[in-house]
Amino acid sequence: MRRKIIAGNWKMHKTPSETERFIRKFLDLVPKEPSCKVIIFPPFTSLERAGRFLAPTTVELGAQDVHFHDNGAFTGEIASSMIKECGGNYVLVGHSERRTHFQESDTIVNRKLVAAIHGNLAPIICIGETITEYRAGTTKQRLEAQLSGGLSKIDPSQLASILIAYEPVWAIGTGETAAPATAQRTIEYIRQWIAGKYNAASADMVPILYGGSVTAANTRDLLAQPDIDGLLVGGASLDPHSFAAIVIASE
Numbered sequence: 001m002r003r004k005i006i007a008g009n010w011k012m013h014k015t016p017s018e019t020e021r022f023i024r025k026f027l028d029l030v031p032k033e034p035s036c037k038v039i040i041f042p043p044f045t046s047l048e049r050a051g052r053f054l055a056p057t058t059v060e061l062g063a064q065d066v067h068f069h070d071n072g073a074f075t076g077e078i079a080s081s082m083i084k085e086c087g088g089n090y091v092l093v094g095h096s097e098r099r100t101h102f103q104e105s106d107t108i109v110n111r112k113l114v115a116a117i118h119g120n121l122a123p124i125i126c127i128g129e130t131i132t133e134y135r136a137g138t139t140k141q142r143l144e145a146q147l148s149g150g151l152s153k154i155d156p157s158q159l160a161s162i163l164i165a166y167e168p169v170w171a172i173g174t175g176e177t178a179a180p181a182t183a184q185r186t187i188e189y190i191r192q193w194i195a196g197k198y199n200a201a202s203a204d205m206v207p208i209l210y211g212g213s214v215t216a217a218n219t220r221d222l223l224a225q226p227d228i229d230g231l232l233v234g235g236a237s238l239d240p241h242s243f244a245a246i247v248i249a250s251e
C-alpha cells in the first residue's frame with residue numbers, strides 16, 4: 001500500500017521570515033502525525049530556515065531544482081549536498097515551468113535526476129502535456145518522450161527512490177483541474193509504461209502524484225483514484241489554512 005503524499009511547491013514565493021510564519025501556523029493546523037506524508041518545497045533561500053523549523057516534525061523538506069554537478073564554477077546553481085545540509089530530502093526535477101522558461105530538455109532533466117539520486121535526494125520528476133498536445137490527442141506520446149528521456153539509464157534499484165508527478169500544463173495555475181477520472185487514466189498509463197520498461201513490482205511501488213489546480217475541494221476525489229498516490233500543490237500551498245485543509249481532506 002503506497003502512503004499518500006501531499007507536497008507543496010511554493011515556486012518563487014516567500015522570504016525566510018514568511019516561511020517561518022507559514023510553518024508555525026501550518027503546524028498548529030495539522031495533526032502532529034498525519035497519515036499522509038507532507039513535503040514542502042520552498043525557494044532555495046528559505047531552505048535553511050524551513051529545515052530548522054521542520055526538523056522536529058514529521059513534515060519533510062525539498063528543493064525546487066538542483067544542478068547536475070556536485071560543485072564548481074556554475075554561477076547561480078545549487079548542488080544536492082547544499083540542499084541536503086539544509087535538511088532537504090527531496091527535489092523537484094523538470095517542473096514544466098523550468099522546461100518552458102529555462103529550456104530544460106529531457107537530457108538535462110535526466111542529468112539532474114541522476115545527480116539527485118547520487119546526492120541522496122529523492123527526485124520527483126515532473127511530466128505533463130501542453131494544451132495543444134492535449135487537444136491533439138498526443139498526451140501519451142509527450143509523456144512517453146518525457147519518461148524515456150528523463151529516466152534514461154536509471155536502473156530498477158535507482159527507480160526505487162524516484163517519485164513521478166503528472167502535471168498537465170493546462171491545469172497548472174488555471175483553476176482547471178483535470179477531472180479525477182481523466183487524471184486516473186493518464187496516471188494508469190504512466191504506471192503501465194513503468195511496468196513495461198522495468199517490471200510490475202517497480203510500477204506498483206513508484207509513487208505517482210497529480211498536480212494542477214489542486215484545492216481542498218477536489219483533494220478527496222483525486223485521491224480516491226486507485227493510481228493517484230498524492231498531490232503536488234502550487235497556489236493552494238501558499239496559505240497555511242488552505243494547505244492544511246488539503247492535508248486534512250486527505251486523511
Ligand code: 13P
Nearest residue numbers: 009172173212213234235
Ligand atoms: P497550481 O496548484 O497552482 O495549479 O500549481 C501546480 C504546480 O505547478 C505544482 O508544482
